[in-house]
Amino acid sequence: MILNAADVGKDPLIVLQGSKVEMTSVVDVPVGGAMLELRRMDDGFVEQVPMESAGAGRRFSTTFHVLSNMNIAALITMAGNQTVAHLPEKSLEIACTKDEKPTITINEPRPEMGKDTIALSTSTSELKIRASLKDDYGLVSAHLLTDDPNPRPGAAGEKAAAAMVEVHKESFPSGTRAKEFTFTLPFKPEQRRAGNTITVNLDVTTIAISAARRSRARPAALEREKMGTPISKGHRPPPPS
Numbered sequence: 001m002i003l004n005a006a007d008v009g010k011d012p013l014i015v016l017q018g019s020k021v022e023m024t025s026v027v028d029v030p031v032g033g034a035m036l037e038l039r040r041m042d043d044g045f046v047e048q049v050p051m052e053s054a055g056a057g058r059r060f061s062t063t064f065h066v067l068s069n070m071n072i073a074a075l076i077t078m079a080g081n082q083t084v085a086h087l088p089e090k091s092l093e094i095a096c097t098k099d100e101k102p103t104i105t106i107n108e109p110r111p112e113m114g115k116d117t118i119a120l121s122t123s124t125s126e127l128k129i130r131a132s133l134k135d136d137y138g139l140v141s142a143h144l145l146t147d148d149p150n151p152r153p154g155a156a157g158e159k160a161a162a163a164m165v166e167v168h169k170e171s172f173p174s175g176t177r178a179k180e181f182t183f184t185l186p187f188k189p190e191q192r193r194a195g196n197t198i199t200v201n202l203d204v205t206t207i208a209i210s211a212a213r214r215s216r217a218r219p220a221a222l223e224r225e226k227m228g229t230p231i232s233k234g235h236r237p238p239p240p241s
Contacts, residue, residue: 012095015066016137021094022063023051025074025087030057032078039091041069048075069096102135102206122192131181131202138207139176144168144183145201164201 015021025034034051051060051074060074071091075083108130109118120127133139148163168183181202191198 012093014095014097016097017067017099019066020063021066022061023072023074024059024061025051026055026059027076027087028058031076031084032057033081034060034077035075036062036064037073037075037086037091038064039071041071066094066096070094100136102133102139102204104202104204105132106202107131117197122194124192125187127185127187127200129181129183129185129200129202133179133181133204135177135204135206137177138174139172139179140205140207141169141171142179142181143203143205144185145203146185147199164199 023036033053036049036051038047038049039045049062049064051062053060064072071093073091074087076085076087078084106129108128129144131142133142143166145164145166148165167185170181170183172179185200187198
């Protein structure tokens with residue numbers, strides 16, 4: 001995108017949170033150097049980033065990551081790093097579009113109203129799970145987890161530490177923002193004992209641009225977002241006691 005001085009200040013430049021932006025400033029006459037001034041609008045913090053020179057001192061470039069709303073401008077310098085110009089005169093406003101958390105909607109099974117458990121017969125050998133997954137930046141994979149059949153023993157006098165193990169993983173093509181997830185979970189004979197409870201969770205891994213807030217070195221890091229409610233916290237092969 002090329003912006004002339006007359007274009008700056010009309011409308012903010014809308015950028016997705018965590019995006020890497022390359023900025024190039026071109027001036028009419030050779031100058032000593034340039035720095036990019038980044039001013040965060042939420043707290044007023046100002047950072048100045050050196051810009052690389054090219055084109056006989058008339059062209060300067062640098063890159064930065066957009067993590068929040070900000071104003072940017074090129075500071076033109078001469079000998080001794082003295083600032084002689086602020087370009088454009090009115091800083092360019094960048095509006096940052098936030099990264100929303102993914103949504104996971106469990107369509108099947110569905111507990112009765114007001115309950116978080118599903119009663120299953122001891123003869124039930126499998127459970128079909130269907131869910132609608134969405135993320136504004138993109139889904140990477142889905143992970144189905146159940147209770148660890150071999151949990152680590154707890155310390156003396158304590159119960160064994162609760163743990164979940166992954167029983168199924170499904171990866172999605174690049175650019176997938178919505179996906180209907182379906183998987184049939186088999187139950188082992190030992191899991192179908194009367195009175196036994198099985199916890200099943202569905203997690204998703206997304207392109208979590210928001211991870212850049214924690215580490216600028218990883219602006220496109222992957223982040224696993226757990227759903228707020230388990231698929232069925234307590235599948236009970238017999239009716240719940």
